[in-house]
Amino acid sequence: MFSTRTNKPFLLIPLLLLPSAHAIVSIYQTPQQSILSAERVASSAAAAGTPIPYKGLPAYNTTGLQAPPPPEAGSFPTQVTLQLADAPMLNVSIPQKSSFFGFSIEMSVVNQVLGSNASVLQVPFLNLMANLQQRTGRIDIRVGGNTQETATLVDSLDDGRIIEKDHALATNPTGTPPLRFTPELLYMLRNISEHVNIRWHLGVPFNDTSNFRLQIAEQGQAILGDYLIGLQVGNEPDLYVSHNHRPPDYGPEDYFHEFGSLIQAMIADEDKLTPRPKTLLLGPSIQFNWTAEEVWNTGFIDAYTDNLAFLSVERYPNDNCAVAFPNDPGQTFHDPQKSLNQYLSHGATSGALQLYANSTSIAVQKGKPFLMFETNTASCGGFSGISDAFAGALWGVDWGMKLASMNFSGALFHVGGQSVSYNPFTPPPSNESTFHQWSVGPIYYSALVVGEAMGTSNTSQVLDLQNSAAAVFAPSFTPLADQFAAYGIWENGHLARILYINFVTDASGAHDVNVTMNLDQPILQGSVQVKYLQAPTVAQKGNYTWAGQTFGGNFQSDGRPVGTENIQSITCTSPTQCTVKIPAPAAALVFLSPTGGQDATQKGAPQTTFATTAITKFRNTATVDPLVLSTSNGRSGALGVGSTSPEGTKNSGPVVRVGFTMVIGGVLIGAIFLIIA
Ligand SMILES: *[C@@H]1O[C@H](CO)[C@@H](O)[C@H](O)[C@H]1NC(C)=O
Ligand SMILES: *[C@@H]1O[C@H](CO)[C@@H](O)[C@H](O)[C@H]1NC(C)=O
Ligand SMILES: *[C@@H]1O[C@H](CO)[C@@H](O)[C@H](O)[C@H]1NC(C)=O
Ligand SMILES: *[C@@H]1O[C@H](CO)[C@@H](O)[C@H](O)[C@H]1NC(C)=O
Ligand SMILES: *[C@@H]1O[C@H](CO)[C@@H](O)[C@H](O)[C@H]1NC(C)=O
Ligand SMILES: *[C@@H]1O[C@H](CO)[C@@H](O)[C@H](O)[C@H]1NC(C)=O
Ligand SMILES: *[C@@H]1O[C@H](CO)[C@@H](O)[C@H](O)[C@H]1NC(C)=O
Ligand SMILES: *[C@@H]1O[C@H](CO)[C@@H](O)[C@H](O)[C@H]1NC(C)=O
Ligand SMILES: *[C@@H]1O[C@H](CO)[C@@H](O)[C@H](O)[C@H]1NC(C)=O
Ligand SMILES: *[C@@H]1O[C@H](CO)[C@@H](O)[C@H](O)[C@H]1NC(C)=O
Ligand SMILES: *[C@@H]1O[C@H](CO)[C@@H](O)[C@H](O)[C@H]1NC(C)=O
Numbered sequence: 077m078f079s080t081r082t083n084k085p086f087l088l089i090p091l092l093l094l095p096s097a098h099a100i101v102s103i104y105q106t107p108q109q110s111i112l113s114a115e116r117v118a119s120s121a122a123a124a125g126t127p128i129p130y131k132g133l134p135a136y137n138t139t140g141l142q143a144p145p146p147p148e149a150g151s152f153p154t155q156v157t158l159q160l161a162d163a164p165m166l167n168v169s170i171p172q173k174s175s176f177f178g179f180s181i182e183m184s185v186v187n188q189v190l191g192s193n194a195s196v197l198q199v200p201f202l203n204l205m206a207n208l209q210q211r212t213g214r215i216d217i218r219v220g221g222n223t224q225e226t227a228t229l230v231d232s233l234d235d236g237r238i239i240e241k242d243h244a245l246a247t248n249p250t251g252t253p254p255l256r257f258t259p260e261l262l263y264m265l266r267n268i269s270e271h272v273n274i275r276w277h278l279g280v281p282f283n284d285t286s287n288f289r290l291q292i293a294e295q296g297q298a299i300l301g302d303y304l305i306g307l308q309v310g311n312e313p314d315l316y317v318s319h320n321h322r323p324p325d326y327g328p329e330d331y332f333h334e335f336g337s338l339i340q341a342m343i344a345d346e347d348k349l350t351p352r353p354k355t356l357l358l359g360p361s362i363q364f365n366w367t368a369e370e371v372w373n374t375g376f377i378d379a380y381t382d383n384l385a386f387l388s389v390e391r392y393p394n395d396n397c398a399v400a401f402p403n404d405p406g407q408t409f410h411d412p413q414k415s416l417n418q419y420l421s422h423g424a425t426s427g428a429l430q431l432y433a434n435s436t437s438i439a440v441q442k443g444k445p446f447l448m449f450e451t452n453t454a455s456c457g458g459f460s461g462i463s464d465a466f467a468g469a470l471w472g473v474d475w476g477m478k479l480a481s482m483n484f485s486g487a488l489f490h491v492g493g494q495s496v497s498y499n500p501f502t503p504p505p506s507n508e509s510t511f512h513q514w515s516v517g518p519i520y521y522s523a524l525v526v527g528e529a530m531g532t533s534n535t536s537q538v539l540d541l542q543n544s545a546a547a548v549f550a551p552s553f554t555p556l557a558d559q560f561a562a563y564g565i566w567e568n569g570h571l572a573r574i575l576y577i578n579f580v581t582d583a584s585g586a587h588d589v590n591v592t593m594n595l596d597q598p599i600l601q602g603s604v605q606v607k608y609l610q611a612p613t614v615a616q617k618g619n620y621t622w623a624g625q626t627f628g629g630n631f632q633s634d635g636r637p638v639g640t641e642n643i644q645s646i647t648c649t650s651p652t653q654c655t656v657k658i659p660a661p662a663a664a665l666v667f668l669s670p671t672g673g674q675d676a677t678q679k680g681a682p683q684t685t686f687a688t689t690a691i692t693k694f695r696n697t698a699t700v701d702p703l704v705l706s707t708s709n710g711r712s713g714a715l716g717v718g719s720t721s722p723e724g725t726k727n728s729g730p731v732v733r734v735g736f737t738m739v740i741g742g743v744l745i746g747a748i749f750l751i752i753a
């Protein structure tokens with residue numbers, strides 16, 4: 077029950093008087109959160125025609141890389157035959173939860189991404205999550221990151237803020253100033269969960285293990301209740317030494333003991349804490365400076381089995397740290413153009429994750445879910461041209477599915493600020509939020525695809541067909557090409573869906589792959605349904621489509637997909653054989669049966685959308701040319717309130733009760749004239 081909040085009146089009364097079916101918006105005044113400062117180029121200059129180097133915030137960089145040339149003829153099979161069984165095949169994964177693909181949101185940017193406070197939520201965020209909820213029923217999100225370690229919960233902050241960086245205390249050598257936040261942040265998470273079924277992981281500050289600050293656990297449990305699912309204990313402890321957070325001899329044993337100290341502190345605090353939080357702990361959340369085995373060898377899992385809700389690691393397959401920290405001589409420069417191939421290779425993904433195979437097998441034996449707790453294309457902000465291009469979307473699908481096939485139990489893709497390239501979704505800079513919308517990145521599309529691949533049943537078992545000796549016959553036993561991936565998904569014990577990825581870019585069609593699926597049982601019903609994730613090249617930024625729907629380019633999305641969903645029906649040769657084309661490049665999700673398993677056309681839950689800034693702007697700015705608005709929104713003719721269907725499952729009734737004030741409307745009009753002038 078959400079009844080703990082008694083001391084704080086809500087300032088929503090006038091807003092609640094607005095007609096509740098529309099007039100819904102969040103307006104945003106947050107301090108710029110850019111970690112890497114970047115000079116922003118006026119948008120008029122960018123439109124002037126001559127290509128000028130992009131100097132703005134990395135999250136909105138439109139300069140791209142070159143798609144690699146296609147592989148030579150003969151080295152890339154375009155006719156593939158798979159032999160598949162209706163019953164789960166050898167080496168198939170454990171049953172995966174629908175919420176496998178989730179997000180990790182850097183704590184310092186929650187007031188950009190989630191909302192200003194518990195009453196002003198970011199509507200595009202809610203829409204983006206509602207799209208996923210429709211497909212999966214639930215989304216798991218971690219709020220934390222490096223900034224959680226020194227965060228302190230305080231009663232209140234100036235100007236009603238819910239979070240602030242204490243620059244006066246910026247002694248942290250990574251340049252991350254300590255955060256202070258108020259319980260309002262936790263109420264905001266709770267209110268979000270009232271609208272969309274999001275479950276939250278939080279982190280206990282771990283900078284001072286002799287004097288734990290447990291308030292986030294106390295208040296987190298009190299405010300979030302069952303919506304709190306995990307408490308991280310230490311973020312990347314294997315990097316503490318190099319960040320000067322621990323003495324030079326700090327190692328896995330020390331982490332083991334500190335973990336134990338935290339449990340003792342939680343037991344001592346049980347009056348305030350209640351018993352549940354100490355059963356939600358997760359660790360060790362290492363990158364790869366220690367091996368996971370070094371941590372297991374301390375006895376970690378058995379010693380803390382009653383407290384460990386999850387085991388966790390964090391991993392980015394590459395880094396852009398030389399660019400992010402140019403003054404750090406220890407960093408190696410990775411050329412983005414050369415690095416691109418790594419993200420278009422199933423072998424590279426499998427290889428990078430192989431070091432966890434032993435650990436996931438230990439986790440399965442011990443009955444502990446094993447999480448990839450923070451991941452994305454590349455650490456230190458990602459690579460522009462990869463992390464924010466179609467290559468990133470295909471990589472995200474492959475990385476997510478590979479993790480599922482390896483018996484990970486979840487993967488949380490990181491969301492940073494406007495200084496990073498890899499965001500699944502990015503709000504506009506706060507001073508432009510009245511006329512710009514959100515930018516939806518490639519990883520969000522990965523989430524949609526993996527979400528639908530998993531479905532809602534919590535029974536999906538995944539097999540990497542590339543690695544399955546039993547599955548591949550092309551035409552005799554041959555592994556699939558490195559730039560091609562295939563996964564089988566069994567649901568309730570039957571083959572339900574197959575996911576393919578073609579990483580090659582070739583508009584000529586010469587590298588499109590025809591996959592023939594041979595089934596051991598006559599389960600095909602005349603046709604299969606296929607949804608494609610597509611863009612013309614792997615280098616394209618924005619305008620990707622998933623089953624024909626898109627979120628446009630930078631600043632174009634209110635979080636709702638635009639366009640009509642386009643599901644291809646492919647006629648099969650027989651009840652045991654079907655051939656599907658996978659264009660270069662694309663991912664394709666093949667639904668074997670419209671009725672068995674999950675229906676391609678009828679997703680898990682009814683679509684819930686939240687009326688948006690666009691609608692409110694439209695209603696509040698009658699003097700502004702509607703064309704300008706519809707362009708900035710990336711859609712035309714779809715602004716009607718009637719297109720929303722608020723009758724969701726748990727989201728029924730009037731949603732986010734936030735409105736536009738006249739003052740804000742005035743700012744809006746001014747801002748729009750500024751842009752069109
Ligand atoms: C928003 O702020 C950025 C950085 O402070 C600045 O470069 C940009 O011009 C501002 N945009 C507007 C529309 O004022
Ligand atoms: C924008 O992306 C291009 C191509 O990837 C890169 O060379 C450039 O440094 C990026 N600029 C910024 C400000 O991120
Ligand atoms: C995942 O776990 C299942 C059940 O223990 C096992 O059969 C399978 O081989 C494992 N898969 C991998 C890739 O380790
Ligand atoms: C929430 O944030 C909005 C926008 O910043 C502000 O107008 C409002 O006063 C805040 N509400 C509370 C309860 O602090
Ligand atoms: C947030 O939660 C409080 C307490 O339940 C509620 O009064 C308020 O209306 C909620 N705000 C929103 C925006 O839903
Ligand atoms: C831990 O972080 C808090 C909050 O930033 C700070 O007050 C404290 O001094 C830090 N403790 C250590 C041991 O670094
Ligand atoms: C890796 O761990 C060792 C030993 O704990 C430490 O000396 C080194 O600084 C760490 N490297 C990084 C990059 O954190
Ligand atoms: C797997 O990890 C366990 C525990 O650390 C270790 O004893 C074992 O040698 C490892 N096995 C392999 C194949 O790495
Ligand atoms: C899937 O698991 C979640 C808990 O992780 C649960 O809330 C949900 O009801 C389950 N769905 C089904 C269809 O059993
Ligand atoms: C199952 O996995 C094991 C270990 O990775 C492998 O040796 C074996 O070939 C796999 N079996 C099949 C049928 O793919
Ligand atoms: C793939 O199949 C389609 C239709 O089934 C056919 O038109 C096309 O030629 C095939 N492509 C290749 C490379 O064989």
Ligand SMILES: *[C@@H]1O[C@H](CO)[C@@H](O)[C@H](O)[C@H]1NC(C)=O
Nearest residue numbers: 616617618619620628629710
């Ligand atoms: C995306 O689509 C919009 C609208 O069709 C178009 O204006 C824009 O140029 C496209 N961007 C790219 C990168 O194709």
